Amino acid sequence: MKSYLSRLRTLTRAVSALAVASVLLVQTAQAGTFMPECYKPGLGDTGTIKHAKKEGPYRVALVNGHTGIPWREQMIKSVKVWAAAPENAKNITELKVVSTGSDVAAQIAAIDNFIQAGYDAIAFIAVNPTAFDAVIKRAKQAGTVLVSFDNPVDNPSVLRITPEWIEFEGIIKAQSVVNQMKEPKGKILEIRGIQGNSTDRDRHLGVQKVLAKYPDIEVVEVVGNWDTGTVQKVTADAIAVHGFFDAIICQHGCRGVTNAIKATGHPPVPVGGDAENGFVKALAMNDIPGISVSTSPGQGPVAVRAAIALLQGGEFPALVNVPTPYVETKDMKPNVNYFPDEPDTLETVTGYAVCGADMVFTPAQLNAQSADNN
Secondary structure, three states: OHHHHHHHHHHHHHHHHHHHHHHHHHHHHHOOOOOOOOOOEOOOOOOEEEOOOOOOOEEEEEEEOOOOOHHHHHHHHHHHHHHHOHHHHOOEEEEEEEEOOOOHHHHHHHHHHHHHOOOOEEEEOOOOOOOOHHHHHHHHHHOOEEEEEOOOOOOOOOEEEEOOHHHHHHHHHHHHHHHHOOOOOEEEEEEEOOOOOHHHHHHHHHHHHHHOOOOOEEEEEEEOOOOHHHHHHHHHHHHHHHOOOOEEEEOOOOHHHHHHHHHHOOOOOOEEEOOEHHHHHHHHHOOOOEEEEOOOOOHHHHHHHHHHHHHOOOEEEOEEEOOOOEEEHHHOOEOOOEOOOOOOOOEOOOOOHHHOHHHOOOHHHHHOOOOOOO
């Protein structure tokens, strides 16, 4: 027994030393990366991304996928605001913005068109996480910098910028909802996003990870497509079929949840949702317990700035996790967490202050821009 314990202690020390060494290697590999306070390495990622330096100014494209979603529209507007600022405009000879819809082939074709037209960098939100490997190879051959953000591709050869979705939807949102329930039992309605999307996939995994700890909770899943009208309909339909729920977890378009609660007479229950102004107002002004968790449309300019920095020779962690702002109902304040005089569609967290003063945008700045293709 003594010999066994001795070997066990030796093995434990060796494993601990290896873990420390691994952390130090990661820190060394990622030391000196661009704006580390903003572009933090994703959990478990050890690589970095760097391109050959290229003289500017640059031709830059933004390729959005799904359309008709206010978050995407505000993202495009925030990119245009950021790019128009004199300190940023000097590095950009042309900024082209296109939204291609949900067709994967159309989005790949748009990226290919920009590559063939000689654009220096392309930032994009992928419709599908696994369909872009071929176009990524073509971009590399052409010397075009690609940055994938928000719904990132599953390809480590390009810079990917995204929240840590499992933490976002699970450890933060779902756990807060369970904590605010009267007791951790009963029925929870989970309203998912667009199917086949990496973000929906990872957010759902986060919810599952948390709720697996509570065997007395039953989960009913519906698909809301991140669209307020669709979310309202599927929530109302679920209430009609299953009766009242003990809590609701919604990815996006969550103003539809509070609208459905009001329309159906459902009693207030803990609701985890997004940071759209209408949803946050509904929680705060109707004393609905819950949490607003945000992925800011400011990811757009964060990604475009990274693309330009890569062209200038900057180095980044291969996977960047942006911060996750959140606030519970009890802590919500007008004109801080929600804005009574602004439209319901405004994303209340307009940018990432940790990434610089030029990465937070006022409603007036955003309203002055168009979300249209140009």
